[in-house]
Every structure is written in structure tokens, then in C-alpha cells.
Amino acid sequence: xxxxxxxxxxxxxxxxxxxxxxxxxxxxxxxxxxxxxxxxxxxxxxxxxxxxxxxxxxxxxxxxxxxxxxxxxxxxxxxxxxxxxxxxxxxxxxxxxxxxxxxxxxxxxxxxxxxxxxxxxxxxxxxxxxxxxxxxxxxxxxxxxxxxxxxxxxxxxxxxxxxxxxxxxxxxxxxxxxxxxxxxxxxxxxxxxxxxxxxxxxxxxxxxxxxxxxxxxxxxxxxxxxxxxxxxxxxxxxxxxxxxxxxxxxxxxxxxxxxxxxxxxxxxxxxxxxxxxxxxxxxxxxxxxxxxxxxxxxxxxxxxxxxxxxxxxxxxxxxxxxxxxxxxxxxxxxxxxxxxxxxxxxxxxxxxxxxxxxxxxxxxxxxxxxxxxxxxxxxxxxxxxxxxxxxxx
Amino acid sequence: xxxxxxxxxxxxxxxxxxxxxxxxxxxxxxxxxxxxxxxxxxxxxxxxxxxxxxxxxxxxxxxxxxxxxxxxxxxxxxxxxxxxxxxxxxxxxxxxxxxxxxxxxxxxxxxxxxxxxxxxxxxxxxxxxxxxxxxxxxxxxxxxxxxxxxxxxxxxxxxxxxxxxxxxxxxxxxxxxxxxxxxxxxxxxxxxxxxxxxxxxxxxxxxxxxxxxxxxxxxxxxxxxxxxxxxxxxxxxxxxxxxxxxxxxxxxxxxxxxxxxxxxxxxxxxxxxxxxxxxxxxxxxxxxxxxxxxx
Numbered sequence: 001x002x003x004x005x006x007x008x009x010x011x012x013x014x015x016x017x018x019x020x021x022x023x024x025x026x027x028x029x030x031x032x033x034x035x036x037x038x039x040x041x042x043x044x045x046x047x048x049x050x051x052x053x054x055x056x057x058x059x060x061x062x063x064x065x066x067x068x069x070x071x072x073x074x075x076x077x078x079x080x081x082x083x084x085x086x087x088x089x090x091x092x093x094x095x096x097x098x099x100x101x102x103x104x105x106x107x108x109x110x111x112x113x114x115x116x117x118x119x120x121x122x123x124x125x126x127x128x129x130x131x132x133x134x135x136x137x138x139x140x141x142x143x144x145x146x147x148x149x150x151x152x153x154x155x156x157x158x159x160x161x162x163x164x165x166x167x168x169x170x171x172x173x174x175x176x177x178x179x180x181x182x183x184x185x186x187x188x189x190x191x192x193x194x195x196x197x198x199x200x201x202x203x204x205x206x207x208x209x210x211x212x213x214x215x216x217x218x219x220x221x222x223x224x225x226x227x228x229x230x231x232x233x234x235x236x237x238x239x240x241x242x243x244x245x246x247x248x249x250x251x252x253x254x255x256x257x258x259x260x261x262x263x264x265x266x267x268x269x270x271x272x273x274x275x276x277x278x279x280x281x282x283x284x285x286x287x288x289x290x291x292x293x294x295x296x297x298x299x300x301x302x303x304x305x306x307x308x309x310x311x312x313x314x315x316x317x318x319x320x321x322x323x324x325x326x327x328x329x330x331x332x333x334x335x336x337x338x339x340x341x342x343x344x345x346x347x348x349x350x351x352x353x354x355x356x357x358x359x360x361x362x363x364x365x366x367x368x369x370x371x372x373x374x375x376x377x378x379x380x381x382x383x384x385x386x387x388x389x390x391x392x393x
Numbered sequence: 394x395x396x397x398x399x400x401x402x403x404x405x406x407x408x409x410x411x412x413x414x415x416x417x418x419x420x421x422x423x424x425x426x427x428x429x430x431x432x433x434x435x436x437x438x439x440x441x442x443x444x445x446x447x448x449x450x451x452x453x454x455x456x457x458x459x460x461x462x463x464x465x466x467x468x469x470x471x472x473x474x475x476x477x478x479x480x481x482x483x484x485x486x487x488x489x490x491x492x493x494x495x496x497x498x499x500x501x502x503x504x505x506x507x508x509x510x511x512x513x514x515x516x517x518x519x520x521x522x523x524x525x526x527x528x529x530x531x532x533x534x535x536x537x538x539x540x541x542x543x544x545x546x547x548x549x550x551x552x553x554x555x556x557x558x559x560x561x562x563x564x565x566x567x568x569x570x571x572x573x574x575x576x577x578x579x580x581x582x583x584x585x586x587x588x589x590x591x592x593x594x595x596x597x598x599x600x601x602x603x604x605x606x607x608x609x610x611x612x613x614x615x616x617x618x619x620x621x622x623x624x625x626x627x628x629x630x631x632x633x634x635x636x637x638x639x640x641x642x643x644x645x646x647x648x649x650x651x652x653x654x655x656x657x658x659x660x661x662x663x664x665x666x667x668x669x670x671x672x673x674x675x676x677x678x679x680x681x682x683x684x685x686x687x688x
Contacts, residue, residue, distance in 0.1 A: 053581050074587040086582035090600040099596075100586035147586070 002064045002154035002187055003029045004050065010058030011045050011211075019045045021211045022059065027155075030185045032178070034202035036192055037234070038340040042211040043191045044159055050189060051157050052076050063154060074103075079148035083160040085140045087132035087147075093119075094128040097146045104151075118146040121180070138169050145180065155187040162197065174200060195235055199223070207231050209336070229279065229333040229386040232379055238284050238319065238354045239337070240379070242329040245280040247380075254280055255326035255351060256304040262376040265390055269380055272389040279329040281379035284319065287355035289363055290370040303372045306353070311365045318361055320369070322353040333386040427662065433655035440649035453656040463640060463657070470636040473549065474617040477556040481613055482606070484557065485564025492565060493572045510562040518626035521555045525627075545632040552634060555623045560616070564609055571605025572598070611672040615665055637661050 004027040011020040020042040027033050035043040048054040050061060052073035061069055068076050079100070087096050094115055101111045119125050122142040132140055141161060148156055161177070162170045178201050181188050192198055198205045199219040207214040207222065207230070215227045219235075226232035232240050245254040250266065252259040259280075261269070269278075290303050306322040313319075328351040355371055363369045380389040397405075437449045457463050488506060495502050509517070524532040527540035541547035575598050583593045599606070621638040624630055630639040637657065645654025 051581075051585060053584065073581075073584040074589070078585065080582065080585040082578045082582060084576065084578045086576065086578035088579065088583075088597060088601075090603070099583075103587040103592060147582075151586075 003027065003062075004155060004187060004189070005062040005065075006046070006050070006059070007062065008059035009046070009049060009056055009061055011042070011049060011054060012057045019211050020049070023208075023213050025206060025213070025216060027187060027189065030187055032181050032188045032190065032201060032203045034190045034192060034198040034205045035208060036195060036198035036205055037208035037214075038336070039193060040210075041208040043193075043206075043208050045211075046208070047080075047157050047159055047189060047191045050155075051078060051080050077151075077154045078157055079151050079153040079155075080157040080159065081144045081148050081161045083163050085132075085144040085161075085164075087140055087143055089132055092129050092131055093124060093135070093143050093146075096132065096143055097150050100147065100151045114150045114152075115146075118150045121149070121183075122146050137165050138173065141165060141173060145177075149180070149184065149186075153186070155189065156181070158188065158190045160192055161190075163192075163194075177201065196237060199235065205235075207234060209234075209333075225388075225391055226379065227388050227391060229281070229331055229381045229388075230337065232281050232381070232388070233334060233337040236283055238356070240281045240283050241351070241353045242334060242381075243280050243282070243324065243351055243353075244327050244329045244383070245278050245380075247274055247276055247278055252278075252280060252375075252378075252380075255324045256306075256353075256373075257302070259302045259375050259378070264376060264392075265378065265380070268390045268392055272382075272387075272391070274380060274389040275382060275384070277383060278389060279331065279334075279381040279383050281381060282353075282373060283377065284354045284356040286377040287353075287357065287371050287373045289357045289361035290372040291362070292358055292360055293372055298372060301372050301374045303370050305368060305370045308363055308365055308367050308369055309352075311363065313359070315359065317359050318357045318363075320355045320357055320361075320363060320371070322355065322371070324351045324353050326350060329383070331381075331383050331386055430655040430658050430662075433651050434659045436652050438650075438652040438655075440651060449652070453652050454660075457653060457656050457660065463637070465633055466630075466635050466637045466640040469549070469634060470618060470620065470638075473553055473556065473620055473636065474614060477553045477560075477617050478610065478613050480553070480557050481561050481564045482610065484561045485568050485609070488561060488565035489568035489572055493569055506565060507562045509559050510566075512559070514559060514622045515626055517559060518555055518623045521551065521558075521623075522627050525551055542628055543632065545634060548628050548632055548634045552620070552623050552627055555627065556617065556620060559623075560613060564613060567609035567612070568602070568605060571602035571609070574605065575601045607672060607676050611669065614668055614672070618665060618668060619661065637664075 004025075006023050006025045006027075009020065009023045010018070012018050023042075023046055025033070035046055037043050045054060049056050052068070052071060052075075056069045060067055063076060063078075088099065091099065097115045097118055098111045101114060106114075115128070116125075119128055122145060124139065124142055124146060127135060127139060127143075132143065135143065141164075144161065158177075162173050165173060174197060177190075190197075190201060192201075199222075202219060204216060205219055205222055206216045209230050215222060215231045217225070222231060222235045226235060229242070233242065243254050243256065245252050245259075247261075247269065250261055252261055290298060306324060308320050309323050310321040311318060312321075355373075357363065357371075378390075381387065382389055434453055435448060435450060436446060437452070438446045492499075492503055492506060522542065524530045525541050527533050527543070533539055533541055539547075541551060579597055579601065580593055583597045588596060619638050620636050621642065624634060624636055624639050625642075628634045630636075630643065635643070638661065641654055641657040641661065644650045644657060648654070
């Protein structure tokens with residue numbers, strides 16, 4: 001158990017490339033913290049620096065108050081789970097899990113007891129004498145976890161531990177990882193590029209981009225109060241819709257029509273000295289089929305009418321995709337998000353709006369539909385630097 | 394017998410046709426000479442006395458196997474093989490690690506390291522001979538006015554040195570291929586698990602690359618056991634430095650004794666086969682081109 005403090009930690013490669021820049025994170029004892037971001041954002045480098053597998057070129061890393069920058073990985077008392085699991089192919093499951101204990105010269109009886117215990121927790125009992133080559137992906141993943149927990153280390157580091165599993169198993173293992181962490185209460189740093197994993201697993205989530213920390217907060221805080229366009233677009237699935245808009249006369253002129261500003265939004269925007277041209281962000285789940293709402297509800301929000309391009313029914317709800325004529329919102333952050341998701345080339349004349357409607361909606365593909373949304377839930381961003389204009393602390 | 398469809402039959406026939414040329418060449422250049430030497434080894438057949446040629450059964454084997462010269466040569470060969478292969482393995486591994494870790498001028502370093510292997514052995518052997526020559530050799534003079542090639546111990550040392558110098562790059566190349574099989578994550582995991590660099594090497598790297606090491610050892614052992622050119626140039630087998638191949642050459646080519654010479658070459662063949670058998674069966678080396686091991 002330990003508190004891990006990253007104090008202005010940076011990583012600059014010999015060729016001058018800055019992979020991680022001034023990262024400040026204080027990870028509380030027993031906390032489950034997630035580093036999330038697109039590939040190349042520096043999350044794995046940060047993890048490797050905590051592990052000691054990469055040198056820290058600036059700042060200080062403290063574990064339990066002690067500077068550990070110069071300590072070798074083996075002297076940091078931290079266990080790591082790799083995406084590839086990194087199991088020793090020539091050793092049985094038992095030997096794999098016992099390896100760190102054997103290196104630490106723990107006596108045989110204790111090793112046996114700890115390995116058996118870990119095997120019991122991870123349900124690996126009947127596989128102890130098999131080689132990793134004969135195990136399924138999920139079993140290998142559990143052996144990798146087992147090798148980490150037998151040591152009772154100060155902290156666990158996990159580098160995309162579930163990425164090599166198929167979708168269904170991944171969801172299952174996600175729950176087991178969360179349960180295991182809660183049970184052991186060990187400080188855990190978990191790296192992933194999957195925002196769903198980040199949202200569901202962590203006590204707190206650190207969103208990174210280009211080596212910089214964008215925002216640190218609880219999953220709910222990141223979702224409700226993203227500090228910039230990048231976080232807003234990265235967190236949430238399907239992601240937030242962005243449209244260009246103009247602030248004028250207490251109104252917001254958007255491709256969806258004029259939207260009245262609620263008092264809350266107006267005050268926040270004024271406090272943030274919002275420019276005239278802004279980007280408005282609307283989450284898919286804040287839309288609804290207008291036909292399902294009564295007068296009072298309709299009056300409390302805004303509506304627009306557009307043609308449904310694609311309709312996806314998920315059973316529990318429906319995703320309706322609209323194409324809205326006019327300009328699309330542009331900013332460096334949005335371009336990067338689009339490149340990351342591979343959707344950069346897919347915008348064809350106009351902005352696509354994704355809405356999540358109730359399953360009861362009877363809207364069909366090709367219909368001209370009236371859609372309602374809640375203007376108090378919208379986010380405003382400054383297109384020049386991406387910062388939010390509707391952030392309230 | 395299972396019913397075989399016409400398509401399968403045609404495929405098999407095509408397969409046989411495709412293999413046939415290679416098989417015929419193998420029979421012509423390998424099977425025939427082997428069988429012919431076995432046949433010769435069962436005869437008294439000395440070209441100096443061609444009239445006395447007769448079938449003598451295993452008499453030649455009895456002669457060779459009770460002869461002290463043969464056993465001396467066998468001992469020398471074994472000694473050279475064991476010592477040089479061990480040194481080659483250690484140095485080759487060191488060189489492989491260096492080349493594997495090299496970040497700058499990779500290609501250049503690898504090419505330079507391979508030069509000794511690219512030089513014709515006889516040429517290299519001559520340069521070693523001149524270097525150790527007691528009158529002109531610069532290396533001999535380093536050790537005072539000595540004539541190391543005329544002393545048994547030092548001559549064997551020089552033969553081993555020449556062998557090692559020539560084949561370390563080859564060993565390194567084979568081992569480097571093995572190193573590439575060790576995933577970086579495995580070594581990282583080992584450091585996280587508390588392994589020192591030496592423990593990472595012995596407990597993770599070596600076991601994982603064991604198949605590559607065994608193949609390299611097998612190749613080199615078989616090669617070293619048949620050592621000839623270096624000895625031929627450096628000492629011609631004087632001072633009891635001759636290998637079994639030297640003995641065979643002396644009997645077969647110099648002595649014109651086809652019977653005894655063939656017996657020796659058959660014995661070398663058997664020894665080599667035993668070495669290969671031990672490597673494959675006992676140590677579990679995968680036969681080249683056959684990746685039996687599970688990842």
C-alpha cells in the first residue's frame with residue numbers, strides 16, 4: 001500500500017521529443033486511477049516511468065514520500081501486468097507466479113501458500129501445473145494478475161491488461177479486476193485507451209493528450225464537466241456532438257436553429273468571457289424524440305427537425321443519426337479526435353448529429369423527425385484553444 | 394486404406410515429381426558415396442598393393458579401433474571440439490548481446506563482426522601461421538623467441554584460437570536470431586519481478602532462447618568435430634595435433650590406403666551421427682527447419 005506522487009514528471013527522449021510533460025498526479029493509498037488517452041498521448045510512458053522501466057528526465061516520483069527516480073524497478077516494490085501478459089513460456093503457471101517470490105528468497109512454504117491462495121482467488125487451481133502455452137487468453141490474463149498479487153506489492157501497474165481479450169471476456173474481466181482491486185485495496189495505476197474501461201473502473205481518471213494531462217477527476221466529473229473539447233469528445237460513447245455556434249442577444253445560433261440560453265449557461269459563459277463564435281457540444285443522451293414528450297417538457301427545451309439518415313436499434317434505446325446542413329465545428333482537438341477514431345474522412349457536407357432516443361420512439365430511417373434537446377445540458381467551448389466556457393466548480 | 398479422391402492422387406503425384414530431382418541428386422552425391430565408403434571400409438584395399446584387394450569384413454575397424462594414433466587423434470578432436478565450442482558459445486553470446494543492443498550503426502557493426510566468417514579459412518589459417526611463426530611472426534615474438542606451433546599444447550591452443558576467431562561471428566549470428574525471439578515485455582516483467590540483469594539473462598533469456606542455442610551448438614559441434622583446414626595449414630598434424638579428419642586424410646590420400654581411410658571416414662560419420670542424435674534426443678534440439686516447440 002502506498003501513495004504515489006508524480007511531481008512535474010517529464011520524459012524527454014535523447015532526440016529531443018517530449019513524450020510526457022510536467023505530469024502532476026497524487027495517487028492516494030488504495031486508489032484505483034486510470035490513465036486514458038489516444039495512442040501516443042504518453043500514458044504508457046508515464047506508467048513505465050512509475051515502474052522504473054523508463055528513466056524520468058524531469059521532476060520527481062515519490063512512493064510513500066520517498067524519491068524513487070533513481071531506483072531500479074526491482075527496488076520499487078511494484079508489480080506490473082502487461083498487455084501481452086509477459087508470462088515466462090518455459091515455466092508452469094505455478095512457477096510463473098512463484099518467480100517474484102523466489103527471486104526475493106521467500107521460503108518454500110510461504111511461496112506455496114501464497115501461490116495457492118492467489119490461484120484460489122483467481123480460480124486457477126486446476127491449471128497450476130500447465131504451461132502458459134496451453135492456457136486460453138483469459139486464463140493467461142489471470143496468471144499475469146496472479147504473478148502481480150502474490151507479492152503483495154505497494155502498487156499494481158496495469159498496461160492495457162484487457163486489450164488482448166475478446167469483447168465479452170473483456171467486460172467480464174473488467175468487473176473481476178475492479179472487484180479484486182477493491183478486495184486487496186492496493187494502489188493501482190491502470191492504462192487504457194478505452195474510455196469505457198476508464199469510466200467503469202477508476203476512482204479517478206486522468207485524461208492525457210500529447211504528453212500533457214488534460215483533466216483529472218472522477219468519471220462523473222469528466223463526463224459532466226469536461227475542461228476542454230478534447231476531454232468532452234474523448235469521454236462518452238457515442239461521443240459528444242459538436243457544432244459551430246454564434247452567441248448573440250442571449251441566444252445561441254446553431255445549425256440546429258436558435259437555442260435560448262438558460263440562466264446557468266449565460267452566467268457561466270459571461271464569467272468565462274466567452275467569445276462570439278463558439279463551439280457547442282451536446283451529448284447524444286440529452287436528445288429525445290419530441291413525439292414522446294408532453295407539452296410542458298417540450299416547452300422546457302428546444303427542438304429541431306431533420307431527416308434521419310441511419311437508425312440503430314440497441315434494444316434498450318435507439319441511436320438516430322442526422323445530417324445537419326451547414327458548417328462543421330473545427331479545432332485542433334476535434335481534428336485529433338477524428339483522426340484517432342478514424343472518422344476524419346467520413347464527414348460529407350455538414351455535421352453529423354448522433355442522438356440517443358428512447359426505445360419507444362417510432363422514428364424510422366428516412367423520416368423527417370422532430371427532436372427535442374435540453375439546452376441546459378449543452379457545453380460551450382472556445383474554438384481558439386478548446387477550453388470550456390461552461391465549467392462550474 | 395482410405396478412399397482417395399482423384400484430386401488428392403494427382404496432388405500426390407505432383408508432389409513426388411517435384412521431389413524427385415532433389416531426391417535423385419541427394420542419392421547421387423550423398424547416398425552413393427556413403428555406401429561406397431562403407432563398401433571400401435570392408436575391404437583390404439591399398440593402392441600401393443592393388444593386387445591384394447580382398448573382402449576382410451570388419452578387420453579394418455578392428456585395426457583402427459585398436460590403434461593408438463586413432464585414439465590420440467580422437468582425443469585431440471574431442472578436445473578441440475569441446476573447448477572451441479564452449480568458448481565460441483560464450484563469446485558468441487556476448488557478441489550477439491552487443492549486436493542486439495546496438496543502437497547506432499547497427500548494420501555496419503554487424504557486417505564488420507561477420508568479416509572473419511567471410512574470410513576463406515585456409516587464407517586465415519595461413520595468416521595465423523605466419524603470425525605465430527618463430528622467425529617472422531609478430532605474435533610469436535610477443536611471447537619471446539618461441540616457436541609455439543612446434544609445441545603440442547601451444548599449437549592446440551593456436552588451432553582452437555583460429556577456429557574460435559573464425560566461427561564466433563557465425564555463432565553470434567545464430568544466437569542473435571534467438572535473442573530476437575525473446576519478447577521485450579518478458580525482460581521488463583522480469584525486472585518488475587525483481588530480477589537482476591544476470592537473473593534476467595539466466596532465468597528468462599537463456600531458457601526462452603534454448604532452441605536457438607541448441608541449434609547453434611549442434612551446427613558448431615558437428616563442424617568442429619570435422620576440423621581439418623586449420624590443422625592442415627597450421628601444423629599438418631605434427632606434435633600429435635592431428636584430428637580424426639587429418640588421420641583419415643593421411644591414410645586415404647597420402648597413404649593411398651582406401652580400406653583403412655574409408656573405415657576412418659565411416660567412423661567419423663558415425664561419431665557425427667551420434668552427436669546429432671544426442672543433441673536431438675537428449676537435449677531436445679529441434680531439427681533445423683522443424684519448429685516442434687510450442688510458443
